[in-house]
Amino acid sequence: MDPRPSIQAARDAKHGVGAFNLTMIEHAEAFVAAAERANAPLILQISENCVRYHGSLEPVGLAALEIAGQASVPVAVHLDHAEDVTLIHRAVELGFTSVMYDGSKLTDDDNRATTREVVEFCHRHGVAVEAELGEIGGKDGAHAPGIRTDPQEAKKFVEDTGVDSLAVAVGSSHAMSSRDAMLDLDLVSRLAEVVAAPLVLHGSSGVSDETLSAIVQTGVSKVNIATYLNGVFTGAVRAYLAGDPSALDTRKYIRCGRDAMADETYRLLGVLGAHGAALTGVHA
Ligand SMILES: [Zn+2]
Numbered sequence: 001m002d003p004r005p006s007i008q009a010a011r012d013a014k015h016g017v018g019a020f021n022l023t024m025i026e027h028a029e030a031f032v033a034a035a036e037r038a039n040a041p042l043i044l045q046i047s048e049n050c051v052r053y054h055g056s057l058e059p060v061g062l063a064a065l066e067i068a069g070q071a072s073v074p075v076a077v078h079l080d081h082a083e084d085v086t087l088i089h090r091a092v093e094l095g096f097t098s099v100m101y102d103g104s105k106l107t108d109d110d111n112r113a114t115t116r117e118v119v120e121f122c123h124r125h126g127v128a129v130e131a132e133l134g135e136i137g138g139k140d141g142a143h144a145p146g147i148r149t150d151p152q153e154a155k156k157f158v159e160d161t162g163v164d165s166l167a168v169a170v171g172s173s174h175a176m177s178s179r180d181a182m183l184d185l186d187l188v189s190r191l192a193e194v195v196a197a198p199l200v201l202h203g204s205s206g207v208s209d210e211t212l213s214a215i216v217q218t219g220v221s222k223v224n225i226a227t228y229l230n231g232v233f234t235g236a237v238r239a240y241l242a243g244d245p246s247a248l249d250t251r252k253y254i255r256c257g258r259d260a261m262a263d264e265t266y267r268l269l270g271v272l273g274a275h276g277a278a279l280t281g282v283h284a
Helices: 004-013 025-038 048-054 058-069 085-094 108-124 151-161 185-194 209-218 227-243 250-271
Strands: 017-021 042-047 075-082 098-101 128-132 165-168 199-201 220-225
Touching: 004 017, 004 220, 017 025, 017 075, 017 227, 017 250, 025 042, 025 058, 025 227, 025 250, 042 048, 042 058, 048 058, 048 075, 058 075, 058 085, 075 085, 085 098, 085 108, 098 108, 108 128, 108 151, 151 165, 151 185, 165 220, 185 199, 185 209, 209 220, 209 250, 220 227, 227 250
Parallel strands: 017 042, 017 220, 042 075, 075 098, 098 128, 128 165, 165 199, 199 220
Antiparallel strands: none
């Protein structure tokens, strides 16, 4: 389903829509179980890196779409950090309702031009587009530590490209294993004031509960979390295997990871203020 109504509702109500990355179907099952328990909208994300890991988009993408389609709450399937426009076309053909085009490695002009083309293509197919500003330092594009999004540049980028949401650099960075990122809440509120599109926080694994709930109240409407929840999954599997070194059946320990991930996702959805936020009547 189209994530835009849920993201807009989150923006209006000052909460956040949880967007969680999967690498296997048990992740998707855990996230959907949590969202159903919380009666919250959900975005299942598949990154270009995940596609590379599996060797192609179709098996993992179709499984995620099927799991989303069976959910009792609105669940969108989103292609995350796509640099390859062909992959975006394929995702749209398969039925993804949201994509992030990542042109941050391009020059600013090329990023704008390609983002605009992606928006034209996706909007023709009713698909939402998230993007980010061009690389302004660091190998991690706009999310590198120390990099900050300029509100006027962000405003213009959204106007020039027509994107539906914008990933902003406000102090988080990808793949952090500790939750101590210092976010610039003042910048978030200035961005939320001038940028027409909802804001997205990447690298939220490194952000504490307290800061996550502050940032959604300040103006971030979609919160991407991957590394932190992977750590919860892996921790539970590791503990199971340590307690039962002769375990053979993969379901026994993967189930532990899935259950732990679902519980923590449910809790995080509460931190984002999303419990009870599922819109009725938008479920496709
Ligand atoms: Zn990201």
